[in-house]
Amino acid sequence: MYDTWKIIAGLLVFIGFVTHPFILSIGKEKLRPNVEINSPEIMSLPEGERKCIEPKEFMRKEHMKMLNKWRDAVVREGKTLYVNSEGKSFNMSLQNTCIQCHSNKSKFCDECHKYAHVKPYCWDCHIEPKENIKKEAKL
Amino acid sequence: MSNIDRRDFLKILGVGAIVGIWGGSFFEIVNKRELEASIGSYKKAPEALQAKKWAMVIDIKKLNKKIINDCIEICHSIHNVPTIANPKEEIKWIWEEKFKNVFPEIKDQYLSYELMEMPVLVLCNHCDNPPCVRVCPTKATFKRKDGIVMMDMHRCIGCRFCMAGCPYGARSFNWRDPRQYIKNENKEFPFRMKGVVEKCTFCYERLARGLPPACVEVSQGAIVFGDIENPESAVRKILSTNLAIRRKPKLGTNPSVYYLL
Numbered sequence: 001m002y003d004t005w006k007i008i009a010g011l012l013v014f015i016g017f018v019t020h021p022f023i024l025s026i027g028k029e030k031l032r033p034n035v036e037i038n039s040p041e042i043m044s045l046p047e048g049e050r051k052c053i054e055p056k057e058f059m060r061k062e063h064m065k066m067l068n069k070w071r072d073a074v075v076r077e078g079k080t081l082y083v084n085s086e087g088k089s090f091n092m093s094l095q096n097t098c099i100q101c102h103s104n105k106s107k108f109c110d111e112c113h114k115y116a117h118v119k120p121y122c123w124d125c126h127i128e129p130k131e132n133i134k135k136e137a138k139l
Numbered sequence: 140m141s142n143i144d145r146r147d148f149l150k151i152l153g154v155g156a157i158v159g160i161w162g163g164s165f166f167e168i169v170n171k172r173e174l175e176a177s178i179g180s181y182k183k184a185p186e187a188l189q190a191k192k193w194a195m196v197i198d199i200k201k202l203n204k205k206i207i208n209d210c211i212e213i214c215h216s217i218h219n220v221p222t223i224a225n226p227k228e229e230i231k232w233i234w235e236e237k238f239k240n241v242f243p244e245i246k247d248q249y250l251s252y253e254l255m256e257m258p259v260l261v262l263c264n265h266c267d268n269p270p271c272v273r274v275c276p277t278k279a280t281f282k283r284k285d286g287i288v289m290m291d292m293h294r295c296i297g298c299r300f301c302m303a304g305c306p307y308g309a310r311s312f313n314w315r316d317p318r319q320y321i322k323n324e325n326k327e328f329p330f331r332m333k334g335v336v337e338k339c340t341f342c343y344e345r346l347a348r349g350l351p352p353a354c355v356e357v358s359q360g361a362i363v364f365g366d367i368e369n370p371e372s373a374v375r376k377i378l379s380t381n382l383a384i385r386r387k388p389k390l391g392t393n394p395s396v397y398y399l400l
Contacts, residue, residue: 054178066178075291078283079181080347092181096327124332125292127324 033115036107041100052101053084064120067094095126103129186349190366192267192286193341194374194395195352196383199238199259201361207235207260210354210362214339217353219330221320230311232339233262233354241386241398260354260362263288263309263339264386264394271301271310280336286395287341297334306390310338367395 001007016023042050052059059066070092073079081089091097102108105128113120183189214220214233223229239245239255265288271280272288279294280301302310316333324330328344331337342352350356355364365372374397377383383397 058178062178069181071293073181075289075293076281077181078183078187078285078343078347080184080187081182082179083182084179089182091184095329121332125329127326127329 031115033111034107035111036104037102039102039104039108041103053082053088053090055085067122070094094122099129104131105129106131184347184349188346188349188351190285191368192366192395193265193346194286194365194367194397195265195341195355196363196374196377196397196399197260198361198363198399199257200400201359202258202260204258206358206361207258209357210260211235213353213357216323217325217328219317219321219325219328220337221317222322223315223317223320228314230313230317230337232311232337233260235259236261242384244387244389245384259398261307261309261386262354262396263341264307264392264396265339265341267393267395268391270304270306270392274300274304276300283343287343288338289340289343290337292329292331292335292337295335297336299336301336306387306392307394310336312336 054062054066070082073082074092080092082092083089099105105123211231211233215222215231218232220232221230235258237255238257238259241259241261265286267286269280269282269288272282275281276298277294277296279291279296281289281291283289297312299312302312313331313333313335318330321330342350342354345352351364352362355362363373363377365374367374367378369375377399378397381399383399385394385397388394
């Protein structure tokens, strides 16, 4: 093989370049979304009633699909009530139901969405809750 | 495997292709059904007003400037409709128009000047044969089972075919972000965004809560709303005893908004 050392050196530089984000982050504290569900509205409820319309795990995983289905049910089929797995019914509305409890949009919605780099367009039209804390700059 | 013949090879290939193409989607379908069954269901609110076909009767004789302005004001304020001064960019769901412009085909040289200049309330006609729905490429505007021609703002791409299709000019396009043109927002209703078309929706959100459209409520009896397919309804009773006219009937759009003279 000709130019063995040049090739090996070149390969090492290449591997170093490709893997540098991983190597540089070794030992560093991992950036995690710091989601808060302790909005004043939720905290004012008695402890046993502090739960969402469906189990936490389900909401965490499926809330985006659920909101899409709610949208189609309300706008296109004229169905406005959601009957949850316990038989309780709720008015299907992001603006009038969800954020009545989750009024801390910047800590509840944005925190994770920023981390996952997803940009849902809900708030282009729906009116976001007024928060007391200082608003962070938009991504 | 070395003595596999051509026939067996083709069989294996065929079965492999079928499993490869449909196997994955088969499991997806099975899994999805389980997931859908595990969450809640959707239904209409029990208090919701329902009809086979909603219709509106506007009595022009009972209208006056105050009633007209009240109707426009309540509609535009509860639906977060922006007030934009430039007529090329204005947004309107319900507005005032002179009689001669609402019914341009009624031309008689001896008709009174007062009638021709009379103010008339106009809004989306919620046609039975809506041209806007026919031209919408994304089905963002569609006809509900109860006759309401609805807008799904999530789907509107702002192509404005519907505006070209509507013979009544009932649709407005958001040339700019409407938020800054709304003084007192209604927290219970969304805004629209720049680049979508909007219009009257017969107050679908109020019907779902058991309330009549807002303009009907403030019209002091000048506007009547009801199920035109129900012979006992107020609109049917008015239509069966009065001569009512509709806008541009020759076009065959079959409007659900009737006018009494």
